[in-house]
Amino acid sequence: MSALAAVRCFHCGDALGGSTLTARIAGCDESVCCRGCLAIAELIAGAGLIDYYRLRESSGVRPESSAKADDRWEALNRPEVAGQFVRSSGDIAAVTLAVDGLRCAACSWLVDRMLQALPGVVEASTNAATGRTYVRWRSAQLGLGDVARCIADLGYRPHPLGDGSAEAVQQHERRDALKRLAVAGFGMMQVMMFAVAVYSADLAHEVLDPTLLKFFRIVSLLVATPVVFYAGAPIFAAAWRNLQTRTLGMDVPVALALALAFCASIYNALWASAGEVYFDSVTMFIFFLTLSRYVQMLVRHRTVGLSDALARQLPDHAHRVELDSTSDVSVFALRPGDIVLVRRGEILPADGELLTGQAHIDEAMLTGEALPVSRHQGERVAAGTLNVGHPVQLRVLAATTGTTLSHMVSLLQRAQTQKPTMARSADVAATRFLRYILIAAGLTCAMWLILDPARAFAATLAVLVVACPCAFAIATPAAISAATANLAQQGVLVTRIDALETLARIDRIVFDKTGTLTHGDIAIRRCVPVGRLDEPECRNVAAALEAASEHPLARAFVRPGDPYVAEQARSLPGAGVEALIDGRRYRIGTAHFAAELRGSVDLAADARSTDTVVVLGDEQDELARFELHDKPRGTAGSAVASLAQMQVTPQIMSGDSEAAVGHLAFQCGIHEYRARCTPEQKLTHVQTMQSIGHRVAMVGDGVNDAPVLGAADLAIAMGRGTPLAQTSADLILVGENLDAIPQAVQLARRMLRIARQNLTWAALYNFGSLPLAAMGFIPPWLAALGMSLSSMAVVVNAARLLPRHRLPGWRLP
Amino acid sequence: MNILLILVPLSLALVAFGVWAFFWAVGNGQFDDLESAGWDALLDRNE
Numbered sequence: 010m011s012a013l014a015a016v017r018c019f020h021c022g023d024a025l026g027g028s029t030l031t032a033r034i035a036g037c038d039e040s041v042c043c044r045g046c047l048a049i050a051e052l053i054a055g056a057g058l059i060d061y062y063r064l065r066e067s068s069g070v071r072p073e074s075s076a077k078a079d080d081r082w083e084a085l086n087r088p089e090v091a092g093q094f095v096r097s098s099g100d101i102a103a104v105t106l107a108v109d110g111l112r113c114a115a116c117s118w119l120v121d122r123m124l125q126a127l128p129g130v131v132e133a134s135t136n137a138a139t140g141r142t143y144v145r146w147r148s149a150q151l152g153l154g155d156v157a158r159c160i161a162d163l164g165y166r167p168h169p170l171g172d173g174s175a176e177a178v179q180q181h182e183r184r185d186a187l188k189r190l191a192v193a194g195f196g197m198m199q200v201m202m203f204a205v206a207v208y209s210a211d212l213a214h215e216v217l218d219p220t221l222l223k224f225f226r227i228v229s230l231l232v233a234t235p236v237v238f239y240a241g242a243p244i245f246a247a248a249w250r251n252l253q254t255r256t257l258g259m260d261v262p263v264a265l266a267l268a269l270a271f272c273a274s275i276y277n278a279l280w281a282s283a284g285e286v287y288f289d290s291v292t293m294f295i296f297f298l299t300l301s302r303y304v305q306m307l308v309r310h311r312t313v314g315l316s317d318a319l320a321r322q323l324p325d326h327a328h329r330v331e332l333d334s335t336s337d338v339s340v341f342a343l344r345p346g347d348i349v350l351v352r353r354g355e356i357l358p359a360d361g362e363l364l365t366g367q368a369h370i371d372e373a374m375l376t377g378e379a380l381p382v383s384r385h386q387g388e389r390v391a392a393g394t395l396n397v398g399h400p401v402q403l404r405v406l407a408a409t410t411g412t413t414l415s416h417m418v419s420l421l422q423r424a425q426t427q428k429p430t431m432a433r434s435a436d437v438a439a440t441r442f443l444r445y446i447l448i449a450a451g452l453t454c455a456m457w458l459i460l461d462p463a464r465a466f467a468a469t470l471a472v473l474v475v476a477c478p479c480a481f482a483i484a485t486p487a488a489i490s491a492a493t494a495n496l497a498q499q500g501v502l503v504t505r506i507d508a509l510e511t512l513a514r515i516d517r518i519v520f521d522k523t524g525t526l527t528h529g530d531i532a533i534r535r536c537v538p539v540g541r542l543d544e545p546e547c548r549n550v551a552a553a554l555e556a557a558s559e560h561p562l563a564r565a566f567v568r569p570g571d572p573y574v575a576e577q578a579r580s581l582p583g584a585g586v587e588a589l590i591d592g593r594r595y596r597i598g599t600a601h602f603a604a605e606l607r608g609s610v611d612l613a614a615d616a617r618s619t620d621t622v623v624v625l626g627d628e629q630d631e632l633a634r635f636e637l638h639d640k641p642r643g644t645a646g647s648a649v650a651s652l653a654q655m656q657v658t659p660q661i662m663s664g665d666s667e668a669a670v671g672h673l674a675f676q677c678g679i680h681e682y683r684a685r686c687t688p689e690q691k692l693t694h695v696q697t698m699q700s701i702g703h704r705v706a707m708v709g710d711g712v713n714d715a716p717v718l719g720a721a722d723l724a725i726a727m728g729r730g731t732p733l734a735q736t737s738a739d740l741i742l743v744g745e746n747l748d749a750i751p752q753a754v755q756l757a758r759r760m761l762r763i764a765r766q767n768l769t770w771a772a773l774y775n776f777g778s779l780p781l782a783a784m785g786f787i788p789p790w791l792a793a794l795g796m797s798l799s800s801m802a803v804v805v806n807a808a809r810l811l812p813r814h815r816l817p818g819w820r821l822p
Numbered sequence: 823m824n825i826l827l828i829l830v831p832l833s834l835a836l837v838a839f840g841v842w843a844f845f846w847a848v849g850n851g852q853f854d855d856l857e858s859a860g861w862d863a864l865l866d867r868n869e
Binding site for chain 1: 826827830831834837840841844845848849853854855
């Protein structure tokens with residue numbers, strides 16, 4: 010075991026944070042950070058799948074708190090719910106699941122093996138590239154819920170996909186593009202073979218046998234035709250669409266040059282004996298364009314669709330209360346006035362008024378508040394939040410489109426349309442350049458028509474070929490693709506192709522608190538013993554008491570190997586737990602609750618925040634005070650320091666309390682922070698910064714962050730964040746390693762430098778050769794060679810951005 | 823050089839076959855996931 014492994018969790022790779030848990034793996038005790046990781050590691054080892062740890066390329070996924078998963082999978086076993094997703098034929102059921110958290114091929118191998126070990130599973134295949142698992146099983150032996158739970162037990166998040174059509178469309182698009190790429194590639198190589206023969210004869214001042222030349226040309230034509238009409242079809246289609254909408258895109262002059270060059274080549278190959286042919290230029294151009302578009306498409310396919318994200322945020326069904334029974338209905342069937350039951354661990358299906366006396370609701374997704382809040386009868390609760398306490402009933406006030414959640418989505422959509430247009434300036438520059446080329450070609454044509462009509466066509470074509478912005482067109486995409494591949498290895502997924510350009514220019518970075526700078530898990534920050542027991546004793550007693558509690562905070566206390574056992578445990582909702590340990594009566598909970606046991610009233614305590622301070626007491630004394638907090642990520646401090654060095658000012662904006670945010674800001678070395686922000690306030694703040702000229706990046710993970718993510722110049726979402734946050738993100742931190750952010754900024758800046766070098770070189774080449782071509786000085790073979798070489802130079806230069814050596818990590822899809 | 827008149831069409835035929843084989847492979851899902859298959863061979867010792 011390496012030194013690194015000793016301080017990091019064996020399963021998820023996070024800092025151990027004082028955990029003493031160990032998992033027995035292959036005869037060695039390996040340290041793990043939490044019970045979830047322990048369970049997964051033992052599950053994997055128990056199934057004889059230890060190879061996963063040997064061969065994986067990146068750390069496993071830290072499991073979510075168990076409360077979130079509880080009944081969800083059981084519900085999927087019910088036929089009326091499963092029916093939405095499962096396709097049945099005979100007694101075989103099949104489903105496609107989107108699995109979040111797959112990081113490398115070893116992950117998908119693990120999922121496959123675990124599923125195949127389930128009795129009744131006929132087939133399980135996971136595609137690491139798309140993150141989809143296809144499972145078929147005998148429905149008599151197994152339910153959809155069992156399949157989903159099996160995946161969830163490994164720490165991944167499965168989402169059954171009801172409608173496979175979007176997936177099928179993407180697959181079709183990928184396969185189609187790959188075919189076009191292959192045709193263009195094969196064609197380019199063949200045509201180039203003949204072209205090189207002809208060029209080298211020219212260079213050696215030898216005269217090729219005219220019959221042979223004609224033969225070469227006709228063969229080139231045969232090969233180039235499918236390249237132009239099959240591989241090049243999307244280019245012509247896009248150019249046609251551009252013309253119809255009267256916009257000038259890159260495709261218009263490209264298509265024009267291709268069409269002209271191809272038509273002239275056909276004419277020269279078949280009927281004229283003197284003119285040049287440009288089949289080599291045409292096929293190479295199409296190949297390079299197809300290649301860069303293929304890479305862009307792969308990246309685009311990794312992003313989540315908006316409607317998909319909403320679907321993942323809400324549960325699929327709700328328990329509607331009807332007279333004396335409940336029935337499961339789709340959330341879309343809910344109407345205002347319906348009464349629904351929400352069990353512990355379930356997500357609220359609609360906005361509603363609470364009918365039950367008290368409820369504990371985790372609103373982190375909407376407000377960013379880390380701790381669950383208490384809601385009382387008659388209060389309004391929001392769809393998408395999580396019931397972490399006892400089962401509750403609520404009367405639906407607004408369902409689906411009327412909910413707070415969908416308000417959040419519309420806020421996001423508005424923010425996205427208001428996105429700064431800086432990213433589009435590159436397009437504007439390119440369009441202007443394209444216009445110049447078209448004008449230059451037109452002028453050349455006109456000039457030669459006056460001087461010497463016989464040479465007009467050749468010269469015009471030479472201008473279009475030589476100035477054809479081939480190097481120009483791939484200058485930036487090549488640099489971006491190389492940098493994207495590099496970032497993917499570091500665990501940063503680029504979802505919008507021009508995001509890197511923005512990333513290089515940011516000067517403000519705003520962090521959300523919960524789940525971004527912190528893990529989003531509650532832990533004990535400090536234990537202050539105030540009575541007769543010392544600190545370890547207090548922790549042990551507290552652990553025994555809280556083991557009997559179902560309160561969400563309890564899991565911060567509970568640890569294995571606790572020497573005490575609590576008897577006659579009694580938990581009071583909203584107050585705490587009371588139990589006997591070794592004959593002594595203890596209470597843990599709110600200060601008031603603990604004080605009651607010794608017959609006094611702690612009035613002062615009620616003024617303090619009862620949510621983050623938990624008091625332990627017995628019948629005589631108060632024994633200890635526990636301060637709870639959300640554990641900051643180990644990489645937060647170093648990431649913030651590196652960013653500050655790069656002149657990127659970090660800030661925190663959070664919906665959490667002033668004290669919690671301030672403390673975290675201090676810990677991470679951040680000077681500017683804002684607490685108790687609503688999503689609207691966050692949005693306004695970011696827009697204010699933008700209005701005074703700052704370029705703002707926002708890092709977040711929750712639904713409440715989504716609108717701000719949409720408005721920021723650059724949005725970075727955490728890999729485990731909500732799908733909604735990810736849809737508005739330009740970058741996704743798959744590895745959740747905050748250090749990757751400064752690394753990405755650095756790489757993006759290097760990318761921008763290299764892209765500029767490329768653009769300068771391409772522009773020099775294009776503008777330098779254009780007048781010469783217009784004057785008829787450049788023979789077409791030299792034009793084509795120059796174009797190839799200039800493109801090569803650009804690609805080689807961009808290749809410097811590729812990762813130097815293979816590090817364990819992520820690859821492009 | 824007359825040999826080219828035979829060799830060139832032959833090479834074209836080979837390319838056409840190559841493209842056809844590639845299309846078949848793509849259609850068959852061979853390129854959908856380039857990672858997992860390689861790992862399967864490494865890991866599947868138990869079966």
